[in-house]
Amino acid sequence: MRLPITILFVLLSSTMHGQELFPLNEPASNVPKGALGVRAFGESYKEVSLYRNLFGIKLMYGVTPKLSIYLSASVSNHHNSELPEGLATHTHSGNQTIYSTGNITRGVRYPYQFNGDDAYIKYRFVTVDGQNRHFRMAAYGEFSNVNVAHDENEPTLLDDTKGYGGGIISTYLVKHFAASLTTGFIIPMAYKGYLPDPYGGADVPTKLVYGQAFVYNLSLGYLLLPHHYKNYNQTNWNIYVELMGKSYGEAKMYQGADMASVPIQTPLLKAGNYVEIYPGVQCILKSNLRLDMSVGFPMVGTSYVHFYPVYMFGIQRYFYAQ
Amino acid sequence: MSMTVFIFLYSFAAKAQITEVQIGVDGLTCSQCSRSVEMRIRKLSFVKDVKMNLEHTEGKVYFKSGAKVEVDKIAQAVVDAGFSVRDLKAAMLFKNVAVSSNYCFAHDNNNYQFIQTPGQTLNGAVTVTFVGKGFMEKKELKKWQPYMKSTCAANGKNYFVTIEKS
Numbered sequence A: 001m002r003l004p005i006t007i008l009f010v011l012l013s014s015t016m017h018g019q020e021l022f023p024l025n026e027p028a029s030n031v032p033k034g035a036l037g038v039r040a041f042g043e044s045y046k047e048v049s050l051y052r053n054l055f056g057i058k059l060m061y062g063v064t065p066k067l068s069i070y071l072s073a074s075v076s077n078h079h080n081s082e083l084p085e086g087l088a089t090h091t092h093s094g095n096q097t098i099y100s101t102g103n104i105t106r107g108v109r110y111p112y113q114f115n116g117d118d119a120y121i122k123y124r125f126v127t128v129d130g131q132n133r134h135f136r137m138a139a140y141g142e143f144s145n146v147n148v149a150h151d152e153n154e155p156t157l158l159d160d161t162k163g164y165g166g167g168i169i170s171t172y173l174v175k176h177f178a179a180s181l182t183t184g185f186i187i188p189m190a191y192k193g194y195l196p197d198p199y200g201g202a203d204v205p206t207k208l209v210y211g212q213a214f215v216y217n218l219s220l221g222y223l224l225l226p227h228h229y230k231n232y233n234q235t236n237w238n239i240y241v242e243l244m245g246k247s248y249g250e251a252k253m254y255q256g257a258d259m260a261s262v263p264i265q266t267p268l269l270k271a272g273n274y275v276e277i278y279p280g281v282q283c284i285l286k287s288n289l290r291l292d293m294s295v296g297f298p299m300v301g302t303s304y305v306h307f308y309p310v311y312m313f314g315i316q317r318y319f320y321a322q
Numbered sequence B: 001m002s003m004t005v006f007i008f009l010y011s012f013a014a015k016a017q018i019t020e021v022q023i024g025v026d027g028l029t030c031s032q033c034s035r036s037v038e039m040r041i042r043k044l045s046f047v048k049d050v051k052m053n054l055e056h057t058e059g060k061v062y063f064k065s066g067a068k069v070e071v072d073k074i075a076q077a078v079v080d081a082g083f084s085v086r087d088l089k090a091a092m093l094f095k096n097v098a099v100s101s102n103y104c105f106a107h108d109n110n111n112y113q114f115i116q117t118p119g120q121t122l123n124g125a126v127t128v129t130f131v132g133k134g135f136m137e138k139k140e141l142k143k144w145q146p147y148m149k150s151t152c153a154a155n156g157k158n159y160f161v162t163i164e165k166s
Helices: A002-012 B003-015 B031-042 B071-080 B138-147
Strands: A035-047 A050-062 A067-076 A088-093 A096-101 A113-130 A133-146 A163-174 A177-188 A191-195 A204-209 A213-225 A236-248 A252-255 A260-262 A272-285 A289-300 A310-320 B017-026 B047-053 B058-063 B084-099 B104-107 B110-114 B120-131 B158-162
Touching: A096 A260, A113 B084, A236 A289, A272 A310, A310 B031, B017 B071, B031 B047, B031 B058, B031 B071, B071 B084
Parallel strands: B110 B158
Antiparallel strands: A035 A050, A035 A310, A050 A067, A067 A113, A088 A096, A113 A133, A133 A163, A163 A177, A177 A213, A191 A204, A204 A252, A213 A236, A236 A272, A252 A260, A272 A289, A289 A310, B017 B058, B017 B084, B047 B058, B084 B120, B104 B110, B120 B158
């Protein structure tokens, strides 16, 4: 944990320019007008004895200098085709049946499946540019069309949950320092599916309403190499530290023909909040082909949707229409 | 306008040309961003070559022979790439032209008006600085606004230019 902070302080004494091509967070800056960006990305972590992976592709287009649109899609082995059997359980007390949420077994092998797609739009509304510096602010909105049997409460667009997101990005960049703050929200939509009946009866209709979330992410970045820009063929090395925070409310679960409320008891479906830290490194070849890698660890609290460390990969380039 | 001046302007218009533009770009911090600016400028039909100086975040733009140079389109290309113009200077060829403040000349159907320029005779390649919205930082623009009063003919685009004291 201390290492990335130490590296940052060492770099404060250098005379390099900041970098805002953050591996995980979008900066307030946009895709150049008319340019098409293509990004392939992946996420991987070990859950018990197997690896959970997500692969995605993102197309980015600069509609105007201030307005960019992104379309993404992903596949993963994060979910089963239906909700896990143990998600709801019941006990008997006399002739009363008491329903509650149950614990889910971790490390169960699921098939790879298409999660869905996501549309994201970003508009830059503040631009204060100077030589080798800028301050910019942008607003973003997104809709994730995902319909998977996500069995945890934390909403994650494009991967786990259908729903809306939006927020504000502020990016400040001055010679030695690049920083960006993203504050936003996620309003997930419910998943409607079936739970297998443990006694061999018909599958039980189930509705899972995920908690709404606030997100707060902070990204810091530095250019390590080259010391002096000479031409576009110099390989750029950038290092980053990104803090990813999320705070979300408790889930609601309904079951049966009458959609009766099931009391939430498992931690996976309770309200939660956490901050993760992702040190990252990036290399840019020929000023266009960008390769990112970062590794995530818990800093405050913990996320229930993945195990640690989380490995994130990305490869991206822009195509300029002629 | 007397016939002499008319002939003079005509002969000037035939010989004057913008040979090179140097553009300072604000907000640039990475080589990928610099490349985006270059790619946008290169798309302009009259541009022959662009050389970006990443260290000083500025670019030099060279033109196709005989092509009509549209300076505002170069500035717009910088904005389209997502950045701002810090300053825009052009190397222009003159042949014994006596200029002073509010002196106007037409070239390629655009009007160029000198402002805040002491009386002098220009001969050979002279660096002129473009003045106006989109050609300079906002605080710099405010200083110039009182002098930006067009006295040129209404046809074509009007550009304000000045010659910085050397």
